[in-house]
Amino acid sequence: MADPRILSLSILLDPTGKDFLQHLYDGVIENVEHSTLSGILKNRDLSGEPSSGSVEAKRFANAKSNSYGTARAAGAGAHVKAKPVIIQIDQDREIVEEIEYKDTVLYGVDGLLTRRSANHVRSMVRELERAFFQEAVTAGTTYTSTKTLPNEILESLILQLETVQNDYVDGVPRDMISVVLAPETYSEVRNFLDTSVNNANVNTAIGEFGRFHGVPVYSSIYLPAGVKRLALIQTAVAQPVLPRPYTAEKIPLSEAYAVELFYYFGTKAVTPDLIFSMS
16 A cells, blocks of 8 residues: 555645655654653553554552461462453554645745644544543542642642552552643642741742742643542553554546544543543
8 A cells, every 4th residue: 555645745846745744744644643641641551562452551459468388278379360451553643634735835834734733633632531531520529628728638638649549550650640730720830839937938939839848849721620630640540542543645537635643542541530620
């Protein structure tokens, strides 16, 4: 099957087009990874081949001690307890736009493709971000704090996650926790830190306070409506993505060209017990 990028060169008559289109393709992958907060937080420890339609993450239960001689009396040791989590790549998406030959002449091929590629990246970013945080909130636990001050509310949320104990978790180190705040809530906490007597040394010239009591704090406009605070461990949600490169091909019986981006993804909480959200 012919490479559609090579076909686009002959149609667009741009001798440097091949290198430029390849550059656009590389930029798409890179920008998605670096522009998204979900790209920082998502679980990458997955097994299986994404092209098969699904991947898998596993959680192993903590080992438990028994009295000496238990295994000898039973004739066997304790079995390892594992919980598989299947992430199906079940979202099939496309961005397809038509560009008339006249437009490529007026805008210039390079400029038009760059503008549209940048817009496609932002559209893909928005969808991935919203899907990531929606899954986190839906699968996680809603937490309500009795505190009133911004710093105390935030600390109580972190503490709720830090003290989780079950078969798979015996407390969570703070360096594994991340907090995502809605912009207005982030500003509220930042303003408190700026004006608090005990935080008079906070640098108000920078836009971010980075960490709160050892926990990375981020601001995002993509939290679901009504959610102001989200605490989760890094790797709590998996989101495998299979993007296809940009292609430009002539639409039959016309002077129009289709600029296309196809991508496929799935989103699934791997550790829903380690996700807490607040309104």
